[in-house]
Amino acid sequence: xxxxxxxxxxxxxxxxxxxxxxxxEQTRExxxxxxxxxxxxxxxxxxxxxxxxxxxxxxxAGSQEERLRAxxxxxxxxxxxxxxxxxxxxxxxxxxxxxxxxxTTEEIIAFERDGYAKAMWxxxxxxxxxxxxxxxxxxxxxxYGSAARRKFRAYWLLVGPFSGLIRREMLRLVRRRAEAAx
Numbered sequence: 609x610x611x612x613x614x615x616x617x618x619x620x621x622x623x624x625x626x627x628x629x630x631x632x633e634q635t636r637e638x639x640x641x642x643x644x645x646x647x648x649x650x651x652x653x654x655x656x657x658x659x660x661x662x663x664x665x666x667x668x669a670g671s672q673e674e675r676l677r678a679x680x681x682x683x684x685x686x687x688x689x690x691x692x693x694x695x696x697x698x699x700x701x702x703x704x705x706x707x708x709x710x711x712t713t714e715e716i717i718a719f720e721r722d723g724y725a726k727a728m729w730x731x732x733x734x735x736x737x738x739x740x741x742x743x744x745x746x747x748x749x750x751x752y753g754s755a756a757r758r759k760f761r762a763y764w765l766l767v768g769p770f771s772g773l774i775r776r777e778m779l780r781l782v783r784r785r786a787e788a789a790x
Contacts, residue, residue: 610686610693611730611746614717618748619725619757620764622772625744626779627736630786635733635741636689638785643672647777680707681729682716690733697726699756701763722753725760731782739790743782745775 628635673683676694684693695716699706711719719726727749734742749764751757 609730609732610684610688610691611728611748614684614693614695615726615728615748615750617750619751619760620749620768621746622768622775623744623746624772624775624779625742626783628741628743628783628786629739630741630783630790631739632690632733632735632741634789635743635782635786638782638789639692639731639733639743642778642782642785644778644781645672645675647774647781649773649777678709680709680711682711682713684713684716684728686730691730693728693730695726695728697724699723699759700725700727700767701759720752723756724753725749725751725756741786743779743786745779747771747775 628638630638676683680696680698681694682696684695686693695713697708697711697716697719708724716726727747729747730745732742732744732746734744736742749760751760
């Protein structure tokens with residue numbers, strides 16, 4: 609896993625998974641075509657998160673990748689069709705969303721500045737059989753500096769459970785799409 613290679617030690621890590629009754633190829637296509645912005649729980653929770661974020665910026669973003677990029681997420685190449693990896697840097701505990709925009713993949717990978725956190729989030733697919741796929745998502749966060757670590761831990765106590773709900777909702781959406789295609 610590229611995620612494990614890039615963040616072998618994390619201050620926070622959360623992993624969720626599900627078995628999909630569909631082929632690896634059907635599950636991969638369902639993941640590619642999923643529009644997470646349309647999930648009810650995600651819309652509510654991300655709407656609360658964006659209270660300090662420019663609505664104009666959000667409205668300009670069209671595709672899922674554009675919306676993620678507008679939120680500061682950059683897709684990181686993994687060398688595999690079976691892992692999708694995103695990275696973001698910021699001060700997530702701040703109300704203004706705290707993300708640093710405009711970073712390149714290389715800058716996110718190398719980032720280690722005091723007072724900030726780096727998060728990477730992936731989806732992985734693993735063939736269990738011709739008609740069963742293991743779909744998982746994992747988030748890992750590294751925080752730089754003791755003051756930032758304290759702020760992030762307080763933030764994560766509040767946000768972590770909701771982040772988990774969103775991730776599980778994403779997995780259910782992909783599973784439903786893949787199983788419907790099969």
